[in-house]
Amino acid sequence: MGYIDLFAGAGGLSEGFKREGFEPIAHIEKDHYACQTIKTRLAYHYLNENDRLDEYKEYLLGNTSQKDFYDLIPDQILDTVINEEISEESLENLFESVDEQLDGEELDLIVGGPPCQAYSLASAHIEDKNEDLIYLYELYGEFLRRYEPRMFVFENVPGLYTADDGKYFEGLKECFEDAGYQLDDEKLDSSNFNVPQKRKRVIIVGWHEELDLGYPDFEEVRVDTTINKLFKDLPSLKPGESINVGKYSKDASDYVNKHIRNGIDLFTHHIARPHNDRDLNIYEMAIEAWTENEVRLKNSDIPEEMRTQKNTSSFLDRFKVVDGDGLSHTMIAHIAKDGHYYIHPDINQLRSLSVREAARIQSFPDDYYFEGPRTSVFTQIGNAVPPLLAQSIAKGINKELNGIN
Template identity: 35%
Template sequence: MRKYKFIDLFAGCGGLEDGFLQTGFYDCVSSVEWLKPQVDTLRKRLKEKYGVTDADEKVLHFDIQREEELFNGWNNDAQFGSSFGLDYYVEKAKGIDLIIGGPPCQAYSVAGRVRDENGMKDDYRNYLFEHYLSVVKRYRPKAFVFENVPGILSAKPNDKKIIEIIEESFKKNGYIISKHIRKYGIIDASKYGVPQKRKRVILLGVRTDLGDENDLYNIIDTFYEKLLPKYQQKEITVEEAIGDLPEIRPIWDEENRSRNKAYVYDESVDRHIPRYHNLRDMNIYKMLAEDIELGNNKYTNAAAITKIYEKKVGSKSPIHRYHVLRKDEPSTTIIAHLYKDGNRFIHYDSKQARSITPREAARLQSFDDDFKFIGSQGSVFQMIGNAVPPKLAYAIGKAMKEFLDNFEEKRDTNDSLSIYT
């Protein structure tokens, strides 16, 4: 069976890539990521799970903004070492079919804009998509899959929405996306076996010389309407996802606590290690979880939680700081902020009085238990929060295989694209 070849940009620890590879329909020619713990994690995964013996070379640890070196290679860089560059791997593969990935989302997120005094308008990450476009322009894949937060549809760093700039930039260079992306493009991961309410924008772009432009617009929309929904699964709750992990027991006695250990846990379970919490926070977590367990629900609205924060912590906050995960629902969106604190991801079991562990966050993102993360606890929380859930990526990969197959059949038979219209 012919496998489609792709490049993964802004790869992170490889959630999107992992889902595509799990389908068995793809080979990754090369990946690009600039954060070292993420690079180390992805390389380890590729070697141990998929037998990619040259993963250390094919996963490029580099800054995508340095385009000339990215394409042609670099030597003895103090931060990034040496590499042959993307051209080498694309030429070796005799071309690619697909580019996947998504620039960092912080500049587009609504929360980020609220916190930043200039609404993220001065953030260089608004325009990192231009480097994604440069790679697309250079290697001319049949299609690309571009993932980001829903805020990308409303972000307006200057006098025009960024989504309009992206659409126009790609069209100028021979690629189109749906004209109805606000209608079709927002995908809820919880519908695809991910135990988490996580909405993300998926932009599918297609090279315009592959067919009549009107036909191409129609089949792009059909990807969203018919192909991707075929891979939806039943909703999975938090308890179904993490309830079988070993219980973690808090240490309430000050004499038995240490500066780094506030819980007793099974150290044999990979990354199922709680972060340290002081007694004040542990008591807050216990109280909030008990409130839900007992059905009192006194602290489930923002105003009540804000009051708790002000009373217990002694300072005011413009946003409510705490949230207990509901065991009988999918999780709220797992975010990279977890690396700073876990206050918005409190375990539903009041007896455990804690926030979630990296392994629990990974499960809520649909990473398999054999996915081994490399780095500090903070960097692992960050990479998990920034990742594309592999189960969502798996569904996109399956749907993209059908999508790309149609172009292969058209090329072989000279038929129209009417199978989708």
């Protein structure tokens, strides 16, 4: 079954559908580095399916250039990645590109979720919103009208329900219904779908009004790990240290062996950002408060001479330790800015999370290679749909489309 991934990001949602046997017709994404990440992942799947993973490992090890690596992959696979912003001005060009990929075939599915900043809880109180972001669902609706897929999946943040007192959510539903679809929605927590993170997302599913389909029954799998178990096989790092490519030297938990290591004996992107002494002192206070008393450090608790912001009445939890004995709080793209909201629980490492640790929290396997500089990679990870959540969604959609009870 073929699908289009709109606002594809680094391909987390697509990864779940690819694992369940769906075939991508097109990935549309405006960010150059994210598009390269998708291409590299498509290359992985192609080489894996053809028993050529050694060639993928050579690329990860830096023994093959990106150009030579992509030359190993058929053009029709990499050409599914369309590096262009979805806008009113670009629609016709995008339709032409997708039409060429479809080559007259009917489309089964459209998936994707526009950038969520416009609907986040914080943005819900900002009067000067980016109208272009807010109404991106209307462009999603244009793809529904053009291609009339049997079903669609639209993912976004819970703030979608409440932004401007629900105005935009009602507009979204009306838009999709006018395009010829019945739809329903649920708020899912990723931790109920094997992801080591408390991350709630709205999943809207629509089906063509002429078809006898409905909202899938997504099978829940409660995650059985903790953050400390998730990280225990990765080497310790100090601030600013990095292991771009490393081989495992420690035993891993059952969860990591099953879902993260993924059969390849190396990992990438174990990169920790540097921190100044003031931040490290604050990190130490935050880790001690959490590990000893399960208390979150507030900005008002930080000595005045150490504070990085003067506000002591709101947004107090700027520094937050990831719960080593439990699950992570929601991973967002802000991790690309400073890391203060994602402090490693091990006081002996005294740093924010590495790129690979953040990817593991999002349930990306260690062989998932992200293209681009560190800041871009953190952004790609923070914005992504966790692949294990995506895979559960794909299973439900697959059963619905194939009439499997």
